[in-house]
Amino acid sequence: MxxxxxxxxxxxxxxxxxxxxxxxxxxxxxxxxxxxxxxxxxxxxxxxxxxxxxxxxxxxxxxxxxxxxxxxxxxxxxxxxxxxxxxxxxxxxxxxxxxxxxxxxxxxxxxxxxxxxxxxxxxxxxxxxVPKIPAFAGELSPDIVQLHSADYRNPGQLQPGTVLIVGAGNSGAEIGVEVGKTHKVLLAGRNVGYLPIEMRGWQGKLTFPVIWWVWEHILTEKKKPGRKVQAEALEGHGELLIRQKEKDLLAVGIERIARIAGVVDGVPQTEDGDLVDVANVIWCTGFKxxxxxxxxxxxxxxxxxxxxxxxxxxxxxxxxxxxxxxxxxxxxxxxxxxxxxxxxxxxxxxxxxxxxxxxxxx
CATH class of the missing domain: 3.50.50.60 (FAD/NAD(P)-binding domain)
Known part of the structure; x- marks a missing residue:
């Protein structure tokens, strides 16, 4: 054709x-x-x-x-x-x-x-x-339910027990707040911080037009601030949490832990060397x-x-x-x-x- x-x-x-x-x-x-x-x-x-x-x-x-x-x-x-x-x-x-x-x-x-x-x-x-998942994911015990955020739909896919969410960006925080209502949740990854305004309320309504204008006219390839932010974004630096705040995570009992560095005997291990006993893992590790x-x-x-x-x-x-x-x-x-x-x-x-x-x- x-x-x-x-x-x-x-x-x-x-x-x-x-x-x-x-x-x-x-x-x-x-x-x-x-x-x-x-x-x-x-x-x-x-x-x-x-x-x-x-x-x-x-x-x-x-x-x-x-x-x-x-x-x-x-x-x-x-x-x-x-x-x-x-x-x-x-x-x-x-x-x-x-x-x-x-x-x-x-x-x-x-x-x-x-x-x-x-x-x-x-x-x-x-x-x-294309979901990005670390190579060591294949070493996890077959008893652990594994999902990437691209495959996660709702908490009904998870088995009883603790849920480890790997990746503390926007997807990890949003899914964590939902899953935290039915499961104990451990959130692994760097604390990227959050927007200091409430996007869902009057503060967001008032300031979002300005934020959008900056995104569209200042943070561009033609301007120095834009090139700096672009370089950071392409290097994989985490974005601030847009909607969730630390208080939202705490409200459902989410516990933060160090980033996951590998697997030992089928169990996730943090960069601090701690083994994490979990029944489920949700990889919020982005895409490639x-x-x-x-x-x-x-x-x-x-x-x-x-x-x-x-x-x-x-x-x-x-x-x-x-x-x-x-x-x-x-x-x-x-x-x-x-x-x-x-x-x-x-x-x-x-x-x-x-x-x-x-x-x-x-």
Whole structure:
């Protein structure tokens, strides 16, 4: 099959790209392996509420609505489905892309036995796709229930007994507060601190517009403060807890312990040498890039793709969207990705040659 542009991923980044492509009359298709649009939001726990309020959770062209509330995971997924339908975006679900190769001046995208020839490719698989779990996890006793945050849905998946949550960032804190209502919880990891304002109340409502403006205009690649924060983010420095406070953790009896450094005789061990007797482990250890299937000459696909605001370096016609701090602090958020998508599609439209590529049907 032959397309002018193939977008890989039907989450917020892919749908934003689709909107701007459609507005410019560019022919394209969006491919996704799932059976529902939504990207990484499909792999989040049931009770998840967004960390940004609804007033900043809109994709280009369609308001989310809801004012200063924090939408649930299901509300967001419903919005994304309506968005794809409203703008009649050509989404093909159940297509698992497994390869990307050069084909003349364009690309060949493979998905099992299917092959797609295209002039442009937009990688919109997002920043939160492949769970990152330490190698020593495989040494844990088989009696311990293990879940990554991508697989955790609710406390009903856990067996009776203590729950160890590894990773004390936002996901670890949010899941810990939920699980702490039914289980004893140990939270392992560095105390990253928390925002000194209550985001869920009047303080958040008053200050969030300023916070968003700083994210969008000060913390960018063009400005020194932005480059500093970007470097720290890419080095894996933990972000402040956005919604939970230390008092919220204490209220459900969460106990903080040192980070987990390994496993001894099937039992987790802290960096202090203490063995931790637990029945369950939830790995809130983040995600890693998933570009190993991209096979292009001169491209290092082992991690974050080097790009200029989404235009992949040295690869004309290849674009990426949804990377953490791609251009600004909130590039990977639902309310921020639209700006990068607009930039990428403008570049794509500008570089389209007057003549047609000689792409042969597969």
């Amino acid at each position: 032959q397309y002018e542009t193939v977008v890989i991923g039907a989450g917020q980044a892919g749908l934003s790209a689709g909107y701007h492509l459609a507005q410019r009359g560019e022919p394209f298709v969006i491919l996704d392996a799932a059976d529902r649009v939504g990207g990484s939001w499909l792999n989040r726990w049931d009770s998840l509420a967004l960390f940004t309020p609804a007033i900043r959770d809109s994709l280009p062209g369609a308001e989310f609505g809801g004012g200063y509330t924090f939408p649930s995971r299901e509300e967001l997924l419903s919005y994304l489905e309506r968005y794809a339908e409203q703008f009649e975006l050509p989404v093909r679900l159940g297509v698992h892309v497994d390869g990307l190769f050069r084909e003349g001046e364009g690309f060949r995208v493979t998905a099992g036995s299917e092959s797609f020839l295209t002039r442009n490719v937009i990688l919109a698989t997002g920043a939160h796709r 890039s998933d570009f190993a299937w991209v096979d292009l000459p001169g491209l290092d696909s082992s991690g974050r793709l080097a790009s200029e605001r989404g235009c992949v370096t040295g690869q004309p016609g290849l674009y990426v969207l949804g990377q953490e701090f791609q251009y600004m602090f909130n590039s990977h958020t639902i309310g921020g990705v639209g700006k990068d998508a607009a930039y990428v599609v403008r570049d794509l439209s500008r570089r389209a040659p007057a003549r047609e590529l000689d792409l042969k049907s597969s």
